[in-house]
Amino acid sequence: MKKRAEHQEPFVRMTKRASITPGKAWVIRGIALLGAIVTGALLLLILGHNPFGIYGEMVRGAFGGTMYIKETVRTAVPLLISAIGIAFAFKMKFWNIGAEGQILIGGIAASAVAIHYDAQFAAWAAESGSFLPRILMLVLMFLAAIVAGGLYGVVPAVFKSKWGTNETLFTLMLNYIALQYVKYLAYQPAWKMAGTSFPKVRMFDPIAVLPKVMGIHIGWIIALVLVVVAHFYLTRTKHGYEIAVVGESTNTARYAGINVSKVYLRTMFISGALCGLAGYLVVSGADGTLTEGTAGGVGFTAITVAWLSKMNPITMLIVAVFIAALDRGAGFQSSTGVPESCAEVLVGIILFFMLGCEFFINYKLVFRGRKEAAA
Amino acid sequence: MEQTQYAVAMQGITKTFGKTVANNNVSLSLRKGEILALLGENGSGKTTLMNMLSGIYFPDSGEIRIHGEPVTIRSPKEAFDLGIGMIHQHFKLVDVLTAAENIVLGLPGGIELDRKTAAARISEISGKYGFDLDPNKKIYNMAVSEKQTVEIIKVLYRGADILILDEPTAVLTPQESKKLFDVLRAMKADGKSIIIITHKLHEVLDVSDRVAILRKGEYICTIETKEATQQSLTEAMVGRSISLEIERPEVENKTEMLKVENLTCINAEGVQAVKHATFTAYGGEILGVAGVAGSGQKELCEAIAGLHHATEGSILYKTGDGFENVVGCKVEEIFKKGISLAFVPEDRLGMGLVGSLDMVDNMLIRSYKDHKGIFVDRKTPKKVCEDLIESLEIVTPGTSTPVRRLSGGNVQKVLLGREIHYNPKVLMVAYPVRGLDINSSFKIYDLLNEQKKKGVAVIFVGEDLDVLMEISDRIMVICGGEVSGIVDPRECTKEDVGLLMVKTGREKEAEA
Numbered sequence: 001m002k003k004r005a006e007h008q009e010p011f012v013r014m015t016k017r018a019s020i021t022p023g024k025a026w027v028i029r030g031i032a033l034l035g036a037i038v039t040g041a042l043l044l045l046i047l048g049h050n051p052f053g054i055y056g057e058m059v060r061g062a063f064g065g066t067m068y069i070k071e072t073v074r075t076a077v078p079l080l081i082s083a084i085g086i087a088f089a090f091k092m093k094f095w096n097i098g099a100e101g102q103i104l105i106g107g108i109a110a111s112a113v114a115i116h117y118d119a120q121f122a123a124w125a126a127e128s129g130s131f132l133p134r135i136l137m138l139v140l141m142f143l144a145a146i147v148a149g150g151l152y153g154v155v156p157a158v159f160k161s162k163w164g165t166n167e168t169l170f171t172l173m174l175n176y177i178a179l180q181y182v183k184y185l186a187y188q189p190a191w192k193m194a195g196t197s198f199p200k201v202r203m204f205d206p207i208a209v210l211p212k213v214m215g216i217h218i219g220w221i222i223a224l225v226l227v228v229v230a231h232f233y234l235t236r237t238k239h240g241y242e243i244a245v246v247g248e249s250t251n252t253a254r255y256a257g258i259n260v261s262k263v264y265l266r267t268m269f270i271s272g273a274l275c276g277l278a279g280y281l282v283v284s285g286a287d288g289t290l291t292e293g294t295a296g297g298v299g300f301t302a303i304t305v306a307w308l309s310k311m312n313p314i315t316m317l318i319v320a321v322f323i324a325a326l327d328r329g330a331g332f333q334s335s336t337g338v339p340e341s342c343a344e345v346l347v348g349i350i351l352f353f354m355l356g357c358e359f360f361i362n363y364k365l366v367f368r369g370r371k372e373a374a375a
Numbered sequence: 376m377e378q379t380q381y382a383v384a385m386q387g388i389t390k391t392f393g394k395t396v397a398n399n400n401v402s403l404s405l406r407k408g409e410i411l412a413l414l415g416e417n418g419s420g421k422t423t424l425m426n427m428l429s430g431i432y433f434p435d436s437g438e439i440r441i442h443g444e445p446v447t448i449r450s451p452k453e454a455f456d457l458g459i460g461m462i463h464q465h466f467k468l469v470d471v472l473t474a475a476e477n478i479v480l481g482l483p484g485g486i487e488l489d490r491k492t493a494a495a496r497i498s499e500i501s502g503k504y505g506f507d508l509d510p511n512k513k514i515y516n517m518a519v520s521e522k523q524t525v526e527i528i529k530v531l532y533r534g535a536d537i538l539i540l541d542e543p544t545a546v547l548t549p550q551e552s553k554k555l556f557d558v559l560r561a562m563k564a565d566g567k568s569i570i571i572i573t574h575k576l577h578e579v580l581d582v583s584d585r586v587a588i589l590r591k592g593e594y595i596c597t598i599e600t601k602e603a604t605q606q607s608l609t610e611a612m613v614g615r616s617i618s619l620e621i622e623r624p625e626v627e628n629k630t631e632m633l634k635v636e637n638l639t640c641i642n643a644e645g646v647q648a649v650k651h652a653t654f655t656a657y658g659g660e661i662l663g664v665a666g667v668a669g670s671g672q673k674e675l676c677e678a679i680a681g682l683h684h685a686t687e688g689s690i691l692y693k694t695g696d697g698f699e700n701v702v703g704c705k706v707e708e709i710f711k712k713g714i715s716l717a718f719v720p721e722d723r724l725g726m727g728l729v730g731s732l733d734m735v736d737n738m739l740i741r742s743y744k745d746h747k748g749i750f751v752d753r754k755t756p757k758k759v760c761e762d763l764i765e766s767l768e769i770v771t772p773g774t775s776t777p778v779r780r781l782s783g784g785n786v787q788k789v790l791l792g793r794e795i796h797y798n799p800k801v802l803m804v805a806y807p808v809r810g811l812d813i814n815s816s817f818k819i820y821d822l823l824n825e826q827k828k829k830g831v832a833v834i835f836v837g838e839d840l841d842v843l844m845e846i847s848d849r850i851m852v853i854c855g856g857e858v859s860g861i862v863d864p865r866e867c868t869k870e871d872v873g874l875l876m877v878k879t880g881r882e883k884e885a886e887a
């Protein structure tokens with residue numbers, strides 16, 4: 001009844017790598033990117049397009065000229081900041097997938113300040129001729145956004161530490177509440193664009209719009225500063241250390257005398273506040289108004305960014321720009337004849353390869369007849 | 376099929392992980408119908424060697440013969456097809472399923488398999504070898520020993536005639552181990568061939584027919600158990616002669632360091648886990664704590680450490696010239712009072728340390744708050760780590776290796792080393808040598824004795840009565856959460872302690 005296995009080595013098997021040098025890991029990522037490009041090219045060929053032409057267009061769409069670069073950066077900024085926010089929570093193994101909602105709430109709070117006071121502040125500025133009203137306006141919006149986003153992040157943390165609720169579902173649901181609230185606001189007379197029946201929040205007065213530096217709203221500077229600050233916060237401070245311990249084991253955290261609930265609340269406030277800040281930069285920087293598309297999936301894409309970067313803010317900077325470039329490049333595509341769905345499939349293929357190659361960074365394949373070399 | 380006396384013959388097996396050579400040219404043979412003990416220090420490659428038999432790993436080179444035939448084992452399934460079944464150190468069961476469901480899981484037909492036939496076969500196997508198992512109990516309701524039984528039956532159900540058990544007794548009480556050995560003997564009588572890994576020499580001498588010894592990945596020898604002694608096995612394993620005597624130095628001037636009075640704790644299930652416990656720990660002595668597993672030791676330790684809520688009673692620490700009650704205080708509050716308590720919990724990587732962090736960050740667990748300002752200081756703990764590596768002979772690639780990568784003995788040295796470093800007044804250790812090899816165990820005993828000599832009150836929660844009898848100055852026995860007696864090991868026998876472990880104080884009074 002027993003079957004005897006024939007005497008031969010398996011053709012291929014996988015073994016977990018003990019460790020891998022960063023250089024080798026990057027080579028694997030490079031190969032993956034190449035693989036994605038080739039696969040995408042084959043797909044385009046089958047569909048009867050010229051892959052070189054289309055890839056060229058994509059690169060041009062993302063980086064081919066100042067205007068395009070600006071667009072790419074504008075897309076990358078909220079993505080990067082939300083990804084950093086998400087990383088704070090994820091490092092603590094608190095699965096905050098509510099960045100989308102926190103972005104919107106931040107945007108709503110900033111917009112509320114703008115909608116209610118921009119006229120007064122504009123009048124005051126015109127009267128006094130000073131910069132003070134504008135600075136005050138922008139700072140108030142900023143504070144409103146981070147406090148609102150932060151509190152929106154704290155809510156699931158309170159429930160988790162008090163009653164042990166699952167934060168994944170909780171934060172997901174909060175996204176929909178925030179989105180519906182934006183829709184509701186678009187109907188409010190105080191918020192609505194004048195002279196149209198279309199439910200749309202009006203544009204802010206220019207006083208509530210962020211100034212530009214080198215042609216892009218100053219959010220990009222904030223994002224760069226945040227990358228550095230977040231990096232230090234996570235790796236060098238006591239708070240960052242507490243996040244790491246809580247994330248690995250709440251039991252060890254209690255043993256170490258860490259107040260786990262406090263760390264949950266504090267870190268989720270920061271996480272939500274950063275997402276709220278991203279929302280502020282979108283409404284006040286990029287769009288000049290609040291729309292249903294203010295978050296536009298950024299809160300979800302940011303999860304990919306955070307994950308691909310292994311929660312390292314500096315890597316996030318690169319990944320966020322890369323994904324923003326893909327997004328812009330694909331968008332440019334759809335405006336030049338290739339169907340948008342095709343462009344999205346290309347983005348999907350690239351992301352698939354990039355995520356998939358993490359497998360080869362953690363494991364290696366050993367083929368028959370070859371010794372396992374030192375990893 | 377060629378006739379042979381060997382169920383398993385491994386020839387010249389080599390297996391490397393990166394730069395680590397886990398097995399170097401190892402040969403091992405298992406006779407049909409024998410119990411072979413596989414002995415070696417932590418990290419000597421025992422688990423790796425067995426994993427190659429059970430299809431988890433594939434050897435870099437070497438030959439494996441099963442019942443005389445050369446074979447290739449590419450997966451656990453192929454191992455099963457060859458009649459090889461392994462019970463791993465970490466159980467692989469589905470918590471929400473019953474024992475019976477876990478046993479048939481993965482077989483053709485799966486859970487849907489005819490439950491009646493399955494149940495009948497399970498009780499047949501249980502009856503045959505003397506297992507004690509309710510097939511309809513869910514795994515999450517099971518004690519560790521029951522889970523282990525499920526794993527063993529699972530393997531037998533699949534028709535294994537070669538069984539491998541990786542440190543099965545590390546998680547069992549002495550009574551449970553005895554039961555397991557009876558089962559193993561019954562299997563042997565039935566013609567099964569068994570390999571058992573254990574660090575406990577008396578178990579090796581008790582249950583095995585032959586002993587194979589590994590040292591640092593190399594095969595040393597195979598000895599007939601009849602001809603072996605604890606001393607000879609230790610020497611073969613360690614490579615030099617070491618003393619198997621545990622010291623019990625005498626210390627003068629014992630002072631009260633910790634007084635626990637009438638302490639009562641309720642566990643997660645709402646049951647009284649510790650009931651009106653009263654005892655005193657003195658500086659300069661080792662107070663052994665004995666008891667059947669799950670008698671409230673965990674809750675008692677955690678209550679003393681401020682990790683478990685006490686519903687009644689007091690825990691008084693000596694501070695300066697008075698005593699301070701810490702019941703109701705959180706860990707951080709106890710720290711703030713300047714009480715220097717060290718605690719080596721049972722769950723080393725789940726509570727005492729963070730497995731994925733490096734040694735420096737694990738040192739920080741006790742000290743990161745000491746540094747002023749918002750930043751953590753990693754320089755001081757790094758220095759401490761380097762000192763510890765040197766003084767405790769910790770084997771690690773460096774201070775920045777995640778502690779999870781270290782072997783069991785070294786993990787424990789990191790933990791105990793950290794706790795001792797902050798000059799505790801009370802040192803509480805729970806099962807400090809569980810899973811450790813002889814050499815590491817003795818290192819730990821030495822460290823505890825050193826602390827005792829420095830005037831620290833050491834509380835040693837243990838499971839091995841032989842060790843407790845030798846090292847403790849007094850033994851406190853707990854049974855069902857109650858202190859059933861505090862005895863002097865110099866004036867009583869192991870049996871006396873054993874009796875106290877199953878009798879509550881009240882029963883004893885009633886008897887008297």
Ligand SMILES: Nc1ncnc2c1ncn2[C@@H]1O[C@H](COP(=O)(O)OP(=O)(O)O)[C@@H](O)[C@H]1O
Binds near residue numbers: 392419420
């Ligand atoms: N999956 C693995 N990856 C890297 N090293 C390993 C792995 N498994 C075991 N080792 C190393 O191989 C050696 C032998 O380990 P192991 O077989 O677990 O020893 P034992 O079971 O005798 O304690 C150790 O040095 C250990 O660190």
Ligand SMILES: [Mg+2]
Binds near residue numbers: 421
């Ligand atoms: Mg092992």
